[in-house]
Amino acid sequence: METSLPSRSLGQPGFLSDLRAFGAILKREWRIFMRYPSWMIALFIWPLIFPMMYILTGRALSGPDGSGLKVFTQTTGATDFIGYIVIGTTVWMWQNIVLWDVGFSLRNEQMRGTLESNWLSPTWRFSYLLGHTGPQIISMLMFIGITALEFGFLFGVKLNGSVWMILLVMLAAVPSIYGLGFAFASLVITVKEANAFVFLIRGLVMIFCGITFPISLLPGWMQSFAMWLPPTYLIHGMRAAAFSNAGVTELLPDLTPLVLFGVVWLVIGYFTFLLMERRARQTGAIGQY
Amino acid sequence: MIARKDWKVFWRYPLNAVSNIFQPIIWITPIYFMGKAFSTNGQAIGFAQYSGTGDYMSFILLGTVLSNFILTVFWGMGFALKEDMDAGVLESNWLTPVSRLLILVGRTLTSLLTTTITSLFMLAIAGVLFGFRPTGNTLAAFLTAIPMLLGLYGFGFAFAGIVLLMREANTLVDVSSFLVQGLSGANFPVKSLPYWLIPISLMLPLTYGFDAVRGWLLKTNTLLPLQTEVALLIVFMFVMLWFGAWVFYRVERKVRTLGTLGQH
Numbered sequence: 001m002e003t004s005l006p007s008r009s010l011g012q013p014g015f016l017s018d019l020r021a022f023g024a025i026l027k028r029e030w031r032i033f034m035r036y037p038s039w040m041i042a043l044f045i046w047p048l049i050f051p052m053m054y055i056l057t058g059r060a061l062s063g064p065d066g067s068g069l070k071v072f073t074q075t076t077g078a079t080d081f082i083g084y085i086v087i088g089t090t091v092w093m094w095q096n097i098v099l100w101d102v103g104f105s106l107r108n109e110q111m112r113g114t115l116e117s118n119w120l121s122p123t124w125r126f127s128y129l130l131g132h133t134g135p136q137i138i139s140m141l142m143f144i145g146i147t148a149l150e151f152g153f154l155f156g157v158k159l160n161g162s163v164w165m166i167l168l169v170m171l172a173a174v175p176s177i178y179g180l181g182f183a184f185a186s187l188v189i190t191v192k193e194a195n196a197f198v199f200l201i202r203g204l205v206m207i208f209c210g211i212t213f214p215i216s217l218l219p220g221w222m223q224s225f226a227m228w229l230p231p232t233y234l235i236h237g238m239r240a241a242a243f244s245n246a247g248v249t250e251l252l253p254d255l256t257p258l259v260l261f262g263v264v265w266l267v268i269g270y271f272t273f274l275l276m277e278r279r280a281r282q283t284g285a286i287g288q289y
Numbered sequence: 290m291i292a293r294k295d296w297k298v299f300w301r302y303p304l305n306a307v308s309n310i311f312q313p314i315i316w317i318t319p320i321y322f323m324g325k326a327f328s329t330n331g332q333a334i335g336f337a338q339y340s341g342t343g344d345y346m347s348f349i350l351l352g353t354v355l356s357n358f359i360l361t362v363f364w365g366m367g368f369a370l371k372e373d374m375d376a377g378v379l380e381s382n383w384l385t386p387v388s389r390l391l392i393l394v395g396r397t398l399t400s401l402l403t404t405t406i407t408s409l410f411m412l413a414i415a416g417v418l419f420g421f422r423p424t425g426n427t428l429a430a431f432l433t434a435i436p437m438l439l440g441l442y443g444f445g446f447a448f449a450g451i452v453l454l455m456r457e458a459n460t461l462v463d464v465s466s467f468l469v470q471g472l473s474g475a476n477f478p479v480k481s482l483p484y485w486l487i488p489i490s491l492m493l494p495l496t497y498g499f500d501a502v503r504g505w506l507l508k509t510n511t512l513l514p515l516q517t518e519v520a521l522l523i524v525f526m527f528v529m530l531w532f533g534a535w536v537f538y539r540v541e542r543k544v545r546t547l548g549t550l551g552q553h
Contacts (some may be wrong), residue, residue, distance in 0.1 A: 031470045049467045053476060057320055060477035061327035063335020068327040203315040213322040
């Protein structure tokens with residue numbers, strides 16, 4: 001009896017099979033994400049608690065008669081110091097969460113002991129990272145939306161600009177934030193315990209990117225360094241879009257570097273992945289933990 | 290024995306020490322620059338109206354050092370229990386004829402020493418970077434911190450009991466740590482809190498600890514006369530030690546009855 005073989009071997013992936021694999025990973029990650037609903041509590045609590053330390057300190061610095069606040073308004077041009085701080089701290093949390101979630105996605109798989117077996121399947125391996133990114137972006141959008149709602153209702157933070165412009169700035173920042181996450185995730189396969197690297201990156205964002213202050217207050221050399229960090233433009237752009245009613249033209253000085261950094265970080269992320277993946281296979285590090 | 294083991298483990302990972310020194314500095318750097326945005330000629334006038342000092346960085350640095358100790362004592366015992374649970378040695382440790390509270394205290398002794406060392410380094414580095422100018426009575430401030438820390442052991446015992454019961458208490462730890470430190474004025478004078486939060490803040494013994502230590506060392510305005518705050522801290526110390534031990538032993542008996550001590 002003759003058996004008809006498919007014209008194309010299952011072992012040779014094509015675009016459609018890669019797409020199916022990506023869809024399967026996306027579905028699996030979403031299922032895992034929904035299976036542990038305790039993240040819902042964190043989703044509501046952290047957007048409030050983390051900025052609160054800076055907001056309450058800002059309140060104390062304002063003074064009972066608001067004399068400090070007047071100085072702050074003159075220095076920053078911002079009339080709403082709570083909104084000003086919330087945008088900075090939200091960007092910091094975004095970068096921080098991406099580093100932990102996307103950055104440690106392959107490592108978690110390694111710890112579960114499933115990375116090596118998945119690696120043997122004839123799929124585009126980068127789709128493992130992309131698949132982790134999908135649910136992460138959705139949960140991050142929810143996180144940012146809840147932050148906006150909580151501070152809008154509880155603290156009366158009002159937008160003086162277009163939501164679409166804010167979303168545009170955030171969209172421009174997605175490639176750079178996740179590109180860094182991809183590069184980091186790739187490094188972690190080989191380095192394994194890389195918590196110190198997360199502390200370093202989030203520390204740099206915290207010190208240099210102006211999460212609670214305008215970077216014009218930094219010394220010259222720190223300002224020059226801040227210009228090499230994408231969150232600096234993201235924070236500046238989001239504040240301009242949210243509180244100064246900035247349009248696309250006014251936002252171009254932030255959007256252009258964000259897109260350029262995005263391209264650079266995606267390329268770095270992809271090639272770091274290829275390099276580290278090959279290195280890990282050669283050294284047998286894929287299955288180690 | 291327990292303290293010596295923890296000392297060895299801590300120094301086996303020297304990056305931890307470096308991280309303990311620099312992490313607090315990283316966290317307060319945004320406050321340093323934010324304070325500049327609220328200041329004229331280096332003086333935070335608004336802040337001075339609440340606290341009695343325009344030197345907000347000394348105020349915050351002192352709060353950060355005290356917070357390091359609070360974290361060590363308050364959460365250290367609970368975390369140590371969790372580590373033992375995960376390592377699977379809790380049940381066997383429990384079988385030894387040693388007081389349970391002594392095991393808990395032993396787990397914090399090394400941490401207290403390492404926290405002192407890393408906090409001094411942190412203070413020295415932050416002093417150079419941001420300026421730290423204590424002008425008051427260091428000895429009185431140190432003596433005031435002692436009943437506060439001892440009282441915290443009471444909190445720590447109670448919290449360790451909760452960890453025994455809940456087993457996975459990371460979110461609880463993170464959230465309550467942020468709330469307790471925030472509401473007791475680790476980074477700002479509690480008078481600046483919204484009026485509805487002030488009563489909660491005044492109910493926390495730590496509020497008086499932060500306030501009194503700063504009052505002695507930085508000559509800031511205090512909520513109550515300094516002697517009254519010290520007396521309150523001593524009372525809280527006895528109450529908290531008794532209450533914490535009581536909660537811990539009750540929970541521990543319940544956990545032993547349920548047979549969940551070895552689970553994690």
